[in-house]
């Protein structure tokens with residue numbers, strides 16, 4: 508029987524199908540463009556290869572084509588009866604994921620990984636910032652993410668993919684030197700891995716290495732396909748650094764090149780969250796933001812996230828609605844009942860409403876309790892600087908400069924010397 512790159516047995520007799528399948532898996536693990544095409548070739552070589560169908564379904568999910576993903580996974584389910592128990596469990600995980608049963612899928616991945624730790628495509632579902640641990644809404648999820656990748660390390664060893672997601676987990680708990688060392692090893696093994704370059708950028712951001720980070724990503728993205736998963740998000744990181752260095756021309760150029768709605772191929776959650784965060788952080792830095800940008804983003808949020816439920820997306824949609832003056836849409840999120848951290852979404856939405864009205868005292872009072880554990884809302888530390896910088900900006904608006912300085916020194920010391928905030932002296 509043939510095996511994949513990590514030694515998992517595959518129910519196919521076709522070497523061509525196996526090779527194309529491995530190629531597709533590696534595209535997903537590296538967040539590079541070409542997964543759907545590779546899985547399609549695997550299916551052409553062996554139409555009865557269940558895992559190739561499941562892989563194609565996963566690739567279609569990453570392209571935002573959920574309808575085709577469901578149809579393709581249904582085909583995998585029909586075929587998997589003749590496959591191994593590992594393959595049947597693998598297909599079942601993606602079934603749960605496509606049904607939106609995040610908690611059940613998370614439990615299924617944990618059980619699957621306990622038995623088949625080197626099934627990377629299944630294990631991957633619980634890694635990354637937008638993975639099932641990252642979006643669990645549970646207290647301590649950053650530590651849980653690190654525990655998960657640490658456990659897998661003993662099964663993978665010197666593997667470029669696992670090293671990259673382990674380094675992400677290290678970065679997010681603040682173990683920056685280890686994160687950078689692990690990431691450099693991952694990049695040495697596979698320089699094309701966007702999950703590695705992405706979190707090398709995060710590690711540089713957390714270390715305050717603005718100029719080095721900006722130069723690194725500007726070079727790295729030149730070899731990265733515009734259609735790939737992280738193209739727009741990497742431009743967001745570059746735009747943040749341009750903002751920090753006061754380069755408005757580059758910041759807006761990057762915004763229009765893959766961040767803003769309709770400008771690239773990012774998933775809707777990246778379009779919404781990256782756009783809202785950049786526009787708001789530009790406002791906080793004292794830059795002029797055309798109100799029409801907020802209006803078009805609010806419309807985009809209504810189209811792709813009409814109902815609350817994805818808490819990390821919800822706080823960004825609420826910001827867009829608040830700044831666009833759509834009180835009804837904002838009120839729907841401020842009353843959110845659904846979502847993994849709905850209890851935190853509600854006060855954040857209220858705080859954005861107050862901030863849009865420039866009622867800074869109410870905004871501060873409403874946001875304050877969220878600051879205790881906003882990691883439950885999901886997203887990276889860099890993404891949740893939206894909240895950290897807003898909180899400090901509110902203090903500045905109220906003339907409480909001492910408290911603003913002390914807050915940054917205690918909560919985000921990397922920004923303490925010169926945060927990208929207007930009127931910080």
Ligand SMILES: [Fe+2]
Nearest residue numbers: 705709740887
């Ligand atoms: Fe990021």
